[in-house]
Structures are given as structure tokens and as C-alpha cells.
Amino acid sequence: MDNAVALVQAYLHVNGYFTVAEYPIIEASGRGRYRMVTDLDILAFRFPGAGRLIPDKRGGEALYAPDPALHCPHDQADMLVGEVKEGRAKLNHGATNPAVLRTVLARFGCCPAHDVSQLVHQLINKGTVTAPSGHRIRLVAFGSADSSGGKERHYEVIDLGHVLHFLQEHLHQHRDVMRHAQFKDPALGFLMTLEKLLGGEP
Numbered sequence: 001m002d003n004a005v006a007l008v009q010a011y012l013h014v015n016g017y018f019t020v021a022e023y024p025i026i027e028a029s030g031r032g033r034y035r036m037v038t039d040l041d042i043l044a045f046r047f048p049g050a051g052r053l054i055p056d057k058r059g060g061e062a063l064y065a066p067d068p069a070l071h072c073p074h075d076q077a078d079m080l081v082g083e084v085k086e087g088r089a090k091l092n093h094g095a096t097n098p099a100v101l102r103t104v105l106a107r108f109g110c111c112p113a114h115d116v117s118q119l120v121h122q123l124i125n126k127g128t129v130t131a132p133s134g135h136r137i138r139l140v141a142f143g144s145a146d147s148s149g150g151k152e153r154h155y156e157v158i159d160l161g162h163v164l165h166f167l168q169e170h171l172h173q174h175r176d177v178m179r180h181a182q183f184k185d186p187a188l189g190f191l192m193t194l195e196k197l198l199g200g201e202p
Contacts, residue, residue, distance in 0.1 A: 089143025
């Protein structure tokens with residue numbers, strides 16, 4: 001997996017999203033042949049009110065709130081279709097291709113088949129849409145900077161530097177809890193190793 005995609009996936013996990021990274025889109029090319037036309041860097045879904053709950057021995061518990069930069073709706077499910085760039089944040093052609101987006105929305109069952117085309121049209125033109133089921137679908141670009149140059153864009157941008165800073169702060173702030181976890185996520189595992197080393201933990 002691409003390093004930047006791994007970083008974004010870790011960030012979304014910490015913020016309560018279930019993710020699929022580098023999702024392939026397959027197209028039929030006739031006579032029983034198929035080809036991969038593109039892949040989408042990150043697809044993520046978060047249930048309403050999701051948070052990381054940590055119980056303690058005294059019966060109390062702590063709930064970590066999501067990063068405000070994600071604009072997570074509190075009472076609404078949230079689906080992200082994201083592109084990740086190490087350079088300037090922007091969406092590839094695949095992320096705004098109606099056929100690709102129809103495939104993704106139908107594949108993940110987020111809306112009835114007869115609604116997909118209209119929802120995709122709104123998503124491309126507005127960057128966000130609410131499905132008949134009530135959950136929100138958004139286009140998001142992660143990268144080093146906003147590439148719009150002041151021009152109107154129909155998607156959200158989250159800076160990769162912010163993603164890294166958030167994860168570092170999160171691990172540092174909750175170090176007493178996190179140091180007991182065994183991370184299988186490579187990005188979180190690496191960052192936690194750095195936190196332990198820089199913190200002088202034996």
C-alpha cells in the first residue's frame with residue numbers, strides 16, 4: 001500500500017471510519033474480457049456518533065471525539081470517496097468518472113440502483129449528497145496543499161500535514177492507553193514506535 005494512503009487510512013480509523021484502500025474498478029471490454037480501469041485510493045464509512053470508547057476499572061469511560069477537520073456529522077452516517085496525493089490535493093479523473101462512482105455506490109449498497117445515476121450527478125457537481133437512506137456521501141482529496149488556486153472546487157480538501165500532526169498528537173495525548181495496544185496497522189505502528197522512542201520509553 002502507498003505510504004500516504006496508509007497514513008490516511010490510519011487517520012480515518014482513529015476517527016471512527018471503516019475503510020477500504022486502493023479499491024479496484026473492473027470494466028468489461030467485450031468477449032468475456034475484463035480490465036482494471038482505475039482504483040480509488042480510499043473509501044470510508046462512519047456510523048453516526050462513532051467514537052473510541054475506553055472503559056476504566058472504576059466504571060468510568062472516555063470517548064474520543066473525531067477531528068473537527070473531518071466535519072463528521074454527529075447524527076448521520078458518513079461515506080467518503082477519497083483520493084490521496086503526496087503532492088497537491090486533487091481528485092483524479094476516476095474519482096469524478098460517473099461510471100466509476102456508479103460502480104462504487106452500487107457495490108457498497110448505499111442506495112437503490114434506480115437512484116444511483118442521479119446521486120452520482122449531484123455528487124460530482126456539489127461534492128456531497130445525501131442518499132435516500134439518509135447517510136451523506138462526500139468527495140475528499142488528501143494532499144500537501146489545495147490545488148484549486150482559488151478556483152471553485154466541488155470536493156473537500158484535507159492537508160496531509162494536518163493528518164500526520166493529528167495522529168502524532170492523538171498518540172502522544174493518549175500515550176498511557178495506546179502503549180498497551182499492539183498495532184497491526186503499519187502507519188499507526190510506526191508512529192507509536194516513534195512516540196515510544198522520543199518519549200524515552202524502555
